Amino acid sequence: MRIPETRGPVSSALFKVLVQAPASSAADLDALHAMVAGQLALAADIIGHEDIQLSLFSLYELHYSGLDGVADDWEWEPGLIRIRRMIEEPFEKALREAARKVGREHGVPATGAFTGSQLPGGNPTSDDVARILFDLAASDTGPSVSRYVARKASLEQLKEFLVHKSVYQLKEADPHTWAIPRLTGRAKAALVEIQADEYGGGRPERMHSALFARTMRGIGLDDSYGAYVDSVPAVSLASVNLMSLCGLNRRLRGAITGHLAIYEMTSSQPNRFYGNGFRRHGFDAGVTHYFDEHVEADAVHEQIAGRDLAGGLVEAEPELLGDVLFGATAVMAIDSRLSAHLLGSWESGKSSLRAAVPVAA
Amino acid sequence: MNQEQPETTENGAGEPAASSIVVCPDGPLIVRGEFEIVTPSGGPVPRDRKTVALCRCGASAIKPYCDGTHKMIKFRTERPAG
16 A cells, blocks of 8 residues: 555654665654654543554554555564554553453453353353353444444445445454464464455455455445545554554464454444445445355354354463453444444534545545 | 364264364354255255354344344343253
């Protein structure tokens, strides 16, 4: 993808550094470092901070398919990794705070306070973990974007919905794939089984990212990767940054499994509603197949992700239960914030996208 | 750290069975391995994935596959205690 439009001093300084060769950028890298430190100190809400979320998104992008005109060497340049970690630390802290709040609201057992298990040491079984996660997903009764999409959304709002989703869905499954070499045994086999399905079972045209691209084309949107990054607000980027954070850091392998489990467990029924919203506007299977496929696929994946992936990991490494629940509640926290933004915008007749960047039809 | 797949069953020869069915609490049957899904007359039921979830609650809109509706209707596979 191309380098995004800047959103403030941090992204300006970052992109100024990235277009240079790593060897000749020491002075600008130092300036960037000072800029990030200064801006982080001022940031009251890092999850909703446009400049910082865009900068983190762009730093992560170097580990995915890169940015046009940016040297591949930047990916592991220590000065840049240092800056990424400077941003990750307060971002993770804010996510943990938001996740704890969700956990309290939904009665999630505090780490170490788990009771009722059959395993020695009071550790939960894989079935226990699946049950905790399914209960958590079922308790998510916040505002529903899927019902709005099914019943009310205008064509323009459907396009906006796809634009928000496109930032992740055009690389669907990629952040969780990073966890595969960090897992062993049952959890690894489970993740590979889910990901093989996400990636189309060997058929590139059936990859979920390819199905999503087809949906975008069908409604007249640009399906090239990253085409709408400039249009989406910080919270949409934060939802993807959460996955990249947990996928790229081995120590957060518990969190990425909890993330995937909740993601799958809150997906089957909403995808049926999403499909209905597009059918209501006269779109056929060419556009709705992505959603219809997810109704069936995610009903399989949620079982494997809850029991074998997250549950299998906790049986192997019981101390990771807390992080599994962190990943699960963090995605709920970010999703409910994004949902509130979408519904709040739409119900007051406004665009949910950044005002300066209208979506071309 | 290395966990055996608990659902792997073994036949008399000590080899893993060619397929397995995971009986999910309050949920579907996950079928994995080598198998065919056929209509009563033996024709193939369309299938898009290797591992499938078969509806057990009866409420799925995409039978024989699961669509997660068991969660909406609070389907329970165990008798309530007491």
